[in-house]
Amino acid sequence: xxxxxxxxxxxxxxxxxxxxxxxxxxxxxxxxxxxxxxxxxxxxxxxxxxxxxxxxxxxxxxxxxxxxxxxxxxxxxxxxxxxxxxxxxxxxxxxxxxxxxxxxxxxxxxxxxxxxxxxxxxxxxxxxxxx
Numbered sequence: 772x773x774x775x776x777x778x779x780x781x782x783x784x785x786x787x788x789x790x791x792x793x794x795x796x797x798x799x800x801x802x803x804x805x806x807x808x809x810x811x812x813x814x815x816x817x818x819x820x821x822x823x824x825x826x827x828x829x830x831x832x833x834x835x836x837x838x839x840x841x842x843x844x845x846x847x848x849x850x851x852x853x854x855x856x857x858x859x860x861x862x863x864x865x866x867x868x869x870x871x872x873x874x875x876x877x878x879x880x881x882x883x884x885x886x887x888x889x890x891x892x893x894x895x896x897x898x899x900x901x902x
Contacts, residue, residue: 778861779854781894782875782884788813791820791842795831798823798841809872811882812845819874819882821845851876854883862891 787805789798791812802810802825812821823845831837831844851874852861861873865888875884 776858776894777854778852778856778858778873778875778886781858781890782854782886783890784884786811786882786885788817788882789823789841790814791840791845793841794837795828795839795841795844796837799828799832799837802828809885809887811874811885812841813882817881819849819851819876819880821847822849822872822874824871849874852886853878858891858894861886865891 787801787807788811789801791814798810802808808825810823811819812823814820821842823841827844827846831839836844850864850868850870852864854875854877856875864870864873870888872885872887874882875886877883
């Protein structure tokens with residue numbers, strides 16, 4: 772019997788994060804540096820407090836709000852998954868909600884990683900090319 776693939780198999784754990792007190796300008800620089808489209812927002816104890824997308828950043832910058840705090844722009848209480856969440860369930864969450872990423876939390880609630888639509892596409896490419 773084959774094992775069901777989980778988010779833990781695909782998630783990125785080398786995280787780039789910002790704090791809600793950082794500015795949009797700082798978040799923009801971090802996202803460009805890491806070539807990422809979604810950045811988790813954490814408190815000093817690495818607890819997830821929100822998520823910021825490239826679209827959020829672009830909109831704020833277009834409105835001249837480079838100095839605005841991330842906490843004023845981020846999406847609060849993002850939908851999350853755990854490393855044990857089956858891949859098909861995580862994909863369903865992305866599709867239902869039109870998300871590009873899902874933060875991954877451990878059982879203690881701390882941020883462990885992030886899984887993105889790109890991670891799922893890369894896994895699909897690998898699976899289909901192996902046939």
